Amino acid sequence: MTRDEAEQVLAQAGQTTDEAFPLFEAALACAVHEDPERPLEPAREMAAAAVARLAGRLDRESPEEAIAEALAGDLRLNGDFLTYEDPDNADIIALADRRKGLPVLLGVMYLHAARGCQLPVNGVDFPGHFLLRIETGEGPMALDPFSEGRIVLPSELQRRALRAGLTPDYADRLDALMAPVSDRQVLIRLQNNIFARAQQRADWVRAERSALRRALLDPHDHRPWLDVAAAREGQGALAGALQALTRAQILDGGAATAARAARERVRLRLN
Numbered sequence: 001m002t003r004d005e006a007e008q009v010l011a012q013a014g015q016t017t018d019e020a021f022p023l024f025e026a027a028l029a030c031a032v033h034e035d036p037e038r039p040l041e042p043a044r045e046m047a048a049a050a051v052a053r054l055a056g057r058l059d060r061e062s063p064e065e066a067i068a069e070a071l072a073g074d075l076r077l078n079g080d081f082l083t084y085e086d087p088d089n090a091d092i093i094a095l096a097d098r099r100k101g102l103p104v105l106l107g108v109m110y111l112h113a114a115r116g117c118q119l120p121v122n123g124v125d126f127p128g129h130f131l132l133r134i135e136t137g138e139g140p141m142a143l144d145p146f147s148e149g150r151i152v153l154p155s156e157l158q159r160r161a162l163r164a165g166l167t168p169d170y171a172d173r174l175d176a177l178m179a180p181v182s183d184r185q186v187l188i189r190l191q192n193n194i195f196a197r198a199q200q201r202a203d204w205v206r207a208e209r210s211a212l213r214r215a216l217l218d219p220h221d222h223r224p225w226l227d228v229a230a231a232r233e234g235q236g237a238l239a240g241a242l243q244a245l246t247r248a249q250i251l252d253g254g255a256a257t258a259a260r261a262a263r264e265r266v267r268l269r270l271n
Contacts, residue, residue: 001040006033010216018182024092024112026187030213031093034194034206042096050075050109051116063119064134064141067110068149075099077106079146087206090194103130104190106145111183122180125189126157127164133178140178188214195227204234222252 001009009029013022024047028040053074057066071077080089080100088094089101092108107123107130114121120135124142131152132143142152152160157177162168181189191214198207208231215224229244 001029001032001036003033003036006030006036007212007216010213011219013184014216014219018184021182021184023108023115023183023187026217027092027108027190030187030191031091033213034091034209035093038093040093043093046075046096047109047112050113054113054117054119058117058119062136064136064143064151067114067119067121067134068143071106071110071113071145072148075109077101077109077145078148079103079106085197087194087197090190090197102190102193103144103146104186104193107132107186108190110143110145110149111186115183123183123186123189124178125181125185126177127161129160129164130186130189131178133180142178184217188217191217195231199231202234204231207231207234220251222248225251 006029010026010033013026013029016022028043031043032038032040050071053070054067057070061069076099077095078100080086080098080102083089084102088098090105091101092105095101095105095109104123110132111121111123113119114134121143122133124131124133126142129144129146132145132149133140134143142157143149144152154174157174161177191210194210195207195214198204198210208228211224211227211231215221215228218224225244225248229241229248232238232241232244
């Protein structure tokens with residue numbers, strides 16, 4: 001798969017409904033878009049093994065135990081505590097080799113396995129640390145893919161929420177803390193993560209690619225185009241930045257003020 005072909009896959013994924021969103025294939029296309037010079041078979045084999053291992057355990061274990069044992073135990077997927085900032089921690093092709101990554105990348109594999117076994121698992125856009133929500137006979141439970149899929153108790157969720165800066169009244173609302181998000185939003189969160197790290201390093205080429213992937217995955221959102229513009233401006237590609245800002249304005253009139261100010265600044269630099 002070439003980078004152009006990866007963009008086509010992402011554009012097609014962007015046109016699907018949330019229910020039909022192809023999470024693993026879109027994540028694979030994101031990784032190819034970042035670095036196309038790698039074989040895809042190891043990642044596909046890992047994904048197939050995740051589904052098979054989980055299916056084999058569900059007959060004798062509870063769903064929450066089975067998914068943790070299959071992904072963290074059998075496949076050895078775990079959080080990267082030592083080199084957390086390594087860009088490979090956000091890349092699903094690299095995950096097949098390293099078996100470690102960021103919470104949201106690991107979550108993609110958990111969700112792929114769950115979808116393959118019809119398990120009711122969803123991502124949770126928890127502040128500062130991505131989690132999973134699994135529906136059980138005792139109610140919803142939170143799982144942490146970064147820590148071997150272990151269960152996160154409500155009291156710990158509340159402590160984490162307070163540490164993340166949420167107000168006490170919000171931190172007490174478990175329904176809000178565990179609100180599920182779509183698979184599309186899970187993958188967009190991963191791309192946001194890549195963008196933020198690239199921006200911190202002033203790696204504007206990587207930042208532009210990650211922002212463009214967000215724009216393809218959610219073609220109705222104007223915000224990725226603002227980030228594309230910022231990344232292009234960082235590279236000195238002012239005409240391209242102006243095009244991205246115009247795209248943002250077209251998509252959402254609510255962005256017009258911010259985009260117009262940015263366009264004017266870039267236009268003056270062009271002159």
